[in-house]
Amino acid sequence: xxxxxxxxxDQAAEDIWDDLGTEATYQSKDPVPEMxxxxxxERDVILEMQDPRGLSLTTQIHGVxxxxxxxxxxxxxxxxxxxxxxxxxxxxxxxxxxxxxxVRMQVKxxxxxxx
Numbered sequence: 677x678x679x680x681x682x683x684x685x686d687q688a689a690e691d692i693w694d695d696l697g698t699e700a701t702y703q704s705k706d707p708v709p710e711m712x713x714x715x716x717x718e719r720d721v722i723l724e725m726q727d728p729r730g731l732s733l734t735t736q737i738h739g740v741x742x743x744x745x746x747x748x749x750x751x752x753x754x755x756x757x758x759x760x761x762x763x764x765x766x767x768x769x770x771x772x773x774x775x776x777x778x779v780r781m782q783v784k785x786x787x788x789x790x791x
Contacts, residue, residue: 685777686747686777689745689777689778690745690747693714693716693745694714696716697714697715697716698714698715698716698717698761698762699712699714699761700712700713700714700715700744700759700760700761701713701759701760702744702749702753702757702758702759703757703758703759703760704751704753704757705754705756705757705758711748711749713744713745713748713749713759714744714745714748715742715743715744715759715761716742716743716744717740717741717742717743717761717766717783718740718741718742718743719740720738720740721738721739721740721741722737722738723737723738723739723741723772723782739782739783740766740782740783740784740785741772741780741781741782741783742759742761742766742768742780742781742783743778743779743780743781744759744778744779744781745777745778745779746774746775746776746777746778746779747777749779752771752774752779753768753771753779753781754768754771755768755769755770755771756768758786759783763787764785764787765785765786765787766783766784766785766786767783767784767786768781768782768783769781769782769783769784770782
């Protein structure tokens with residue numbers, strides 16, 4: 677029996693993360709144990725931010741995006757959660773994309789804030 681398109685895409689995403697992802701530790705803001713995962717960090721990404729009041733204003737900012745595989749999480753990471761990648765700690769500011777396969781989040785380096 678042949679694989680479905682979703683199964684092929686899921687396997688491709690896992691293979692990419694195995695090759696390009698970096699070992700990370702997920703720390704929920706809720707009192708649950710830390711979890712090991714793999715993350716991809718992109719720096720100096722141009723993000724389009726919508727006005728939170730619903731106005732038709734779009735602002736472009738340079739930011740840091742951290743991506744993880746959605747399948748690795750029972751609950752989608754959200755604002756206030758943290759990821760430790762190497763010696764850097766990132767706090768999730770917002771979820772930029774969650775398509776059920778990939779979760780992309782705007783994050784802030786808070787390593788200095790924790791020292």
